[in-house]
Every structure is written in C-alpha cells, then in structure tokens.
C-alpha cells in the first residue's frame with residue numbers, strides 16, 4: 229500500500245501541508261521498504277527521521293495554534309505528546325533489541341493509523357479555525 233496525497237489530507241495551509249507531504253513521503257518509503265522485504269534495514273533510519281521530524285513539525289503546528297489562540301490548543305498538544313511518547317518508546321525498544329519485524333509493524337501502525345487520522349481529524353479542525361479568522 230502506498231499513500232497518496234489526497235484532498236482529504238490537504239488542509240489548505242501551505243506551511244503545514246508541505247510538512248505533511250514530507251511525512252507522507254517518509255511513510256511511503258517505509259511501506260515500500262517493507263514490500264521489498266527490507267523493513268528491518270530501514271526501520272532504524274525511519275525511526276530517527278520520524279522522531280526528529282515529527283517533533284519539529286509538532287512544534288511548528290503548536291506555534292501556529294498559539295499565535296492564533298486556537299481554543300483546543302491544550303487538547304491538540306496532548307495528542308502530539310501521545311505520539312512523541314509512543315515513538316520514543318519504540319525508539320528505545322529498537323536501541324535495546326535492534327530491528328525486529330514487531331518494531332517495523334508498530335512503526336507502520338503508528339505512522340499510518342495515528343498520523344493520518346490525526347491529520348484528517350485534529351489538524352483539519354485547526355485549519356478550519358485558522359481559515360475562519362480570515
């Protein structure tokens with residue numbers, strides 16, 4: 229399965245959309261590596277990227293929300309923290325046991341299920357709010 233950039237992911241705020249595009253690219257690289265049977269070789273790099281990129285991306289979204297006084301900021305930020313916790317736990321599992329299929333599957337689930345759902349639901353709410361400000 230390869231994810232495509234579709235309108236239901238697009239939020240209409242260019243800076244955020246561009247960052248989300250990079251995340252989708254990462255997810256696709258991981259999925260492709262898995263299809264080629266190279267999941268284990270790729271998972272370490274993907275984890276590093278997911279950790280650093282997602283954290284940076286969350287900070288920039290959070291900055292935007294604060295700037296515009298987004299009313300659900302605290303709630304949204306707690307979702308980001310949940311992802312950060314999960315990906316950090318996965319990273320330390322990786323550091324301890326090395327690449328395993330279980331870690332590959334967990335990373336896939338985290339990236340595909342969590343991130344895409346988050347973009348479609350929570351980030352979309354932020355985008356509608358910001359756009360409503362005109």
Ligand SMILES: [Fe+2]
Nearest residue numbers: 289346350351
């Ligand atoms: Fe977000």
